Amino acid sequence: MTQTKSYYTQCHFRGQLDGEKILHVVRRHWFNIFIQFIPVIVFLFLWVTALILIPASFPTIIENYTTLFWFLASTFLIFIWFTAAVIWVDYYLDVWIITNLRIVNVEQKGFFLRHVSELRYWSVQDVTTKVGGMLPTLLNYGDITVQTAGTDIYFVFRSVPDPYAIKAEIINLQKKTNNQSLTELQQMIQNKQT
Known part of the structure; x- marks a missing residue:
């Protein structure tokens, strides 16, 4: 126990x-929630990678569409956070x-x-x-x-x-x-x- x-x-x-x-x-068991969090961690890694690579690769597009870029990045982060919250609530309750x-x-x-x-x-x-x-x-x-x-x-x-x-x-x-x-x-x- x-x-x-x-x-x-x-x-x-x-x-x-x-x-x-x-x-x-x-x-x-804790391993169950660990397995469920692997996709969340992968998407979080992809999100951070995109935040670094997209502005470096397309600086002129980002300058023109900064608000849209940050809106999409924030929306994706909220999606990741919400998914993690659902997994945790399901595990804990x-x-x-x-x-x-x-x-x-x-x-x-x-x-x-x-x-x-x-x-x-x-x-x-x-x-x-x-x-x-x-x-x-x-x-x-x-x-x-x-x-x-x-x-x-x-x-x-x-x-x-x-x-x-x-x-x-x-x-x-x-x-x-x-x-x-x-x-x-x-x-x-x-x-x-x-």
Whole structure:
């Protein structure tokens, strides 16, 4: 995991239940955002190169169309900045919150659309991990798929760091929840019999 558990005990989120403790806040692995930023860096490099080469290569045209040149250069820079902002917002606000009671999936789509869904541990039927390729293996990131019981609904954690530890924690929390439910059921049966 990327952060210690003590940090998350101080956190809270909208819709948090009474007695619910945050165990982990999981985001995609840093390599995922690095790959997404490569085109932004390339376009930024091209922008700087154009700012240097175009005035040097075409000085008379630039003298006549200075305002247009700077307008186009500024527009391109704003486009680069906006693209970088969209990538960062998507990375930072896409989050999986693992609590002692449930898994909360917050998926940001653009700037103004957010999907929030939750999955209780008692409905977890299967948890699988997929780490495919040399880089995911070396950098220890992959996908986790959580399937619910009785439906074809899946929660997919994409490109998360340390997927095997997260999978183990989800399975442990699911077993703990099932054991608590079984104990409560046994107590209810005993109370009815007496």
